[in-house]
Amino acid sequence: MGGVNDPGAIVARLKEAGATVATAESLTGGRVAARITDVPGASAVFVGGIVSYATAVKISVLGVPADLVADHGVVSAECAKAMAEGVRALLGTTYGVSTTGVAGPDTQEGKPVGTVFVGVASPSGTQVVALQLDGDRGEIQVSTVSETLSALAGIMEAEERSPAGREPEHPGLG
Template sequence: MTDPDPIVDRLTDEGATVATAESITGGRLAARLTDGAGASSAFLGGVVTYATEVKISLLGVPEALVDDHGVISAECARSMAENARSLLGATYGVSTTGVAGPDTQEGQPVGTVFIAVAAPDDTQVLELALDGDRSEIQAATVARALSALGDMMDAVGRSSAGRAAEHSGLG
């Protein structure tokens, strides 16, 4: 049995949960989150919405958003993360969308990736320009998505500490 990913330990320690909405990573992010023992305490589930129509029909990405911005966009990544979080009732939603190659998509070059992390009160989106072949781009996307989740957890923790200080008269 493998050890849990440190982010899973952290989610568990904080009593938080995560859900995923993946396109470019094809389920690799969910697989990474569930690779070790104890993952069920933090990972609620995920959806792989590789096809555009599934992003719309299953995940609830607005068709007008796709028409206006495409699926390889910050706007789509944001919608995917927020809808995964809501759909699965998780503390955090993490999404991945982009172009792994070998060809461009929606006029975007290979290696263009958008990652979004939705928290209860905020959503952050990263745009990446990654190098490598298909599997390298997918692996780098998973690693950056986990890092982005950790960053969001840090931000939520700082925000919560600030609110606690305000309410205690310390802020």
């Protein structure tokens, strides 16, 4: 029996819903995508991911507005939101998830190590979870992956309960 951050349960739920997911990762360096694709059958729901470690990639590939970065920085809720929405649009998925933050060892943009933002873009909008995590670089990255999967699972569950959150079905596709 899997918990809310169990990638197997998330893949099963996505399959059942006929939904797809893509990732836009910075501080996690592809670890969210790796956790999802560790699950046999993930190819039915995982479309792809962008590791946007450099700010320029966030802007040029994911479409994060340069003025947003100038105003709020890349370690911000605003950037996490734009990254999640950007990867969802770029790869045409039901859900887009993003991670951005400071894994350490040094502060970034004046923000302390452990400052992390997770974004989840879905048919009903985008939510961002702000985290302040403890630990070394690796521990912060691992915790961020778990928190990202939990956020995705929570939003999927909320949308399953709300008919307004569902995308219209497309007969004949699939």
